[in-house]
Amino acid sequence: MEATCCYDDGQIVAVGTDVWVPEHAQVIDAHGQYVLPGFIDSHTHLGVFNDGEGREGADGNEMTHPVTPGIRAIDGFNPADVALRDAIQGGITAAWVTPGSGNVVGGQGATLRLVGHNVMDMILKAPSGMKSAMGENPKRVYGTDKKFPMTRMGVAKALREAFIAADNYRKRLENDPHTERNLDQEAMVQVLERHIPLRTHAHRADDILTALRIAQEFGVQQIIEHGTEAFKVMDALLAYNVPVSLGPGLVARVKPEVRERGFAQAGILARAGVKISLITDHPVVPVQYLVVSAALAVREGLEEVEALRAITQNAADFCLVGDRLGSLDPGKDGDVVIWSGHPFEYRSVVDKTIVAGRVVYDRQRAQEVRRGE
Numbered sequence: 001m002e003a004t005c006c007y008d009d010g011q012i013v014a015v016g017t018d019v020w021v022p023e024h025a026q027v028i029d030a031h032g033q034y035v036l037p038g039f040i041d042s043h044t045h046l047g048v049f050n051d052g053e054g055r056e057g058a059d060g061n062e063m064t065h066p067v068t069p070g071i072r073a074i075d076g077f078n079p080a081d082v083a084l085r086d087a088i089q090g091g092i093t094a095a096w097v098t099p100g101s102g103n104v105v106g107g108q109g110a111t112l113r114l115v116g117h118n119v120m121d122m123i124l125k126a127p128s129g130m131k132s133a134m135g136e137n138p139k140r141v142y143g144t145d146k147k148f149p150m151t152r153m154g155v156a157k158a159l160r161e162a163f164i165a166a167d168n169y170r171k172r173l174e175n176d177p178h179t180e181r182n183l184d185q186e187a188m189v190q191v192l193e194r195h196i197p198l199r200t201h202a203h204r205a206d207d208i209l210t211a212l213r214i215a216q217e218f219g220v221q222q223i224i225e226h227g228t229e230a231f232k233v234m235d236a237l238l239a240y241n242v243p244v245s246l247g248p249g250l251v252a253r254v255k256p257e258v259r260e261r262g263f264a265q266a267g268i269l270a271r272a273g274v275k276i277s278l279i280t281d282h283p284v285v286p287v288q289y290l291v292v293s294a295a296l297a298v299r300e301g302l303e304e305v306e307a308l309r310a311i312t313q314n315a316a317d318f319c320l321v322g323d324r325l326g327s328l329d330p331g332k333d334g335d336v337v338i339w340s341g342h343p344f345e346y347r348s349v350v351d352k353t354i355v356a357g358r359v360v361y362d363r364q365r366a367q368e369v370r371r372g373e
Contacts (some may be wrong), residue, residue, distance in 0.1 A: 010356035038093025038335035040315035043279035047077035061100035070183030071107025090288030101133035111319040133201035197221040203257040243275035267301030295344035
């Protein structure tokens with residue numbers, strides 16, 4: 001379908017086949033190509049685990065205490081991470097950047113635009129979710145040293161205690177506004193008051209159910225991260241209206257709790273009515289392969305339109321920026337990607353990436369630069 005987008009201060013003004021285009025506008029001929037919203041990866045560690053930098057670039061896991069909600073991903077984010085360039089060239093214009101899953105509560109994630117030299121200029125919403133983790137990761141980190149928590153029981157207790165401490169802190173503040181600030185409890189209050197969701201790393205079905213149980217106990221919004229066995233507990237997810245940020249599927253069975261990993265789960269969940277996004281968990285899977293993951297999910301039974309929605313509007317909703325990103329609608333930010341062909345076709349490439357109405361990647365120009373022209 002032919003379409004015309006006009007931008008004003010980085011926002012889309014109009015979309016259609018017959019819209020007025022100002023004389024001063026830059027016109028891009030995308031005839032025969034696919035024009036889509038910028039893709040969004042709703043679970044990454046971009047910039048906090050820097051590509052190719054090893055220990056020096058690893059700032060995503062503060063594994064000195066199992067509960068660290070006061071940690072903020074933006075304080076460890078490096079805008080110079082070369083993976084951001086890969087993302088833009090792969091059609092991904094925004095992402096949720098989160099601390100890792102070594103802790104029961106890992107800290108505050110942020111939704112970032114993936115172009116910029118200063119993290120403050122890249123923030124779309126921060127915080128936009130509180131990272132928590134069930135299962136093997138916190139068990140391994142602390143259990144290896146015989147520290148709490150070393151079992152799934154301990155992990156659940158630690159999460160409950162974090163919420164109880166935050167609730168007690170909130171009550172003290174109500175009685176005494178001069179109560180000394182506590183960054184960890186202050187951050188957890190944002191979850192209790194439903195300003196941001198609890199985004200819980202959980203692979204196994206039993207871990208997912210534990211996460212749902214705790215979220216219901218404290219009345220918090222929740223998104224299940226990874227959800228490898230989410231298809232086994234779909235009734236519970238639907239009953240509590242909890243979505244799943246699904247993946248990564250493009251990995252080996254690196255630990256027992258991901259034995260069921262694959263791409264068929266996306267179609268199973270979507271057909272049942274569970275809202276999903278698809279993720280790379282970069283650097284677990286390089287961020288530019290988000291589109292490959294979506295294409296493989298289609299091959300394994302996910303409807304094509306649902307696959308596109310999983311890396312556009314659904315992902316934007318999960319990242320709390322659905323009013324700004326995720327579709328080509330007037331009033332939304334002008335994040336647009338022009339593909340040479342259908343993005344799920346393996347020969348298709350990104351021709352141009354446009355962020356906030358500005359061309360930030362042009363494949364032809366990039367090729368000319370590489371050739372020294």
